[in-house]
């Protein structure tokens with residue numbers, strides 16, 4: 001078993017020491033980083049620090065040194081985001097810090113995505129995501145999208161205040177088999193149900209899977225409105241997406 005001392009990057013070692021309290025998560029992350037190239041550890045560290053310009057530069061450096069785009073994404077960007085996700089869940093950091101990290105992830109992904117799409121790496125699946133009609137909250141949805149893209153999904157982001165028709169058009173246009181809806185207001189949550197009804201009316205409901213999420217949404221509410229699944233955070237969104245598309 002790897003030890004924390006096997007990790008070259010001091011910042012990552014300190015982050016693990018200070019913020020990773022659950023033993024199984026800690027062991028998993030130590031194992032992961034102990035096997036990661038030092039340069040990719042530096043990328044993860046810069047991402048956790050929200051230093052987008054540094055992530056941008058280091059990602060380009062890693063590519064120019066011949067490291068595979070997929071490896072940079074998995075062992076640098078996604079691994080770093082894993083620590084960010086845990087710190088956010090356990091209330092060590094809050095939305096502004098997560099947004100800074102998301103910006104850094106985006107800076108790295110800007111170099112990785114074109115390479116992955118050119119290299120014909122098959123996307124894991126295609127997802128249409130949006131915040132429902134009347135609702136302007138998009139921070140959580142954007143985190144989910146970022147993690148989905150990081151996990152290899154192609155995501156068409158419809159943004160906020162998305163009508164039933166816009167969801168239907170996007171699903172048809174992109175041939176997507178999975179729809180994700182987000183809502184943060186109790187007043188807009190019912191629009192998820194209305195969108196599901198619109199898919200039924202158009203005879204399209206059986207062609208797709210539907211997942212929902214957002215702070216006020218519960219698994220019971222999701223089931224009642226006829227969704228196929230509910231995810232409590234960005235990590236479970238990725239798991240759920242994989243599960244629904246494999247059915």
Ligand code: B12
Pocket residue numbers: 095134135136137138139140141143144180181182183184185186187211212213214215216230231232233234235236237240
């Ligand atoms: C930031 C914020 C805003 C920002 C939004 C900026 C933006 N670009 O998103 C602004 C200032 C615009 C705003 C406006 C309003 N807001 Co506001 N807002 C918040 C706040 C503080 C944080 C929300 C947030 O981003 N959370 C962090 C993210 C990461 O969490 P999340 O969205 O839940 O997402 C996670 C999971 O739920 C899940 N998830 C999310 N979506 C999906 C989708 C799928 C498919 C899956 C699987 C998972 C998933 O994964 C995400 C990542 O882990 C909350 C309070 C709070 N602490 O929650 C109030 C809050 C949501 N807002 C509230 C209100 C009332 C409003 C306003 C009506 C205020 C006003 N009077 O104008 C307006 C409404 C505007 C509109 N029409 O939408 C209330 C809602 C109350 C209610 N029960 O309905 C809250 C709870 C504040 C409160 N305590 O009163 N808001």
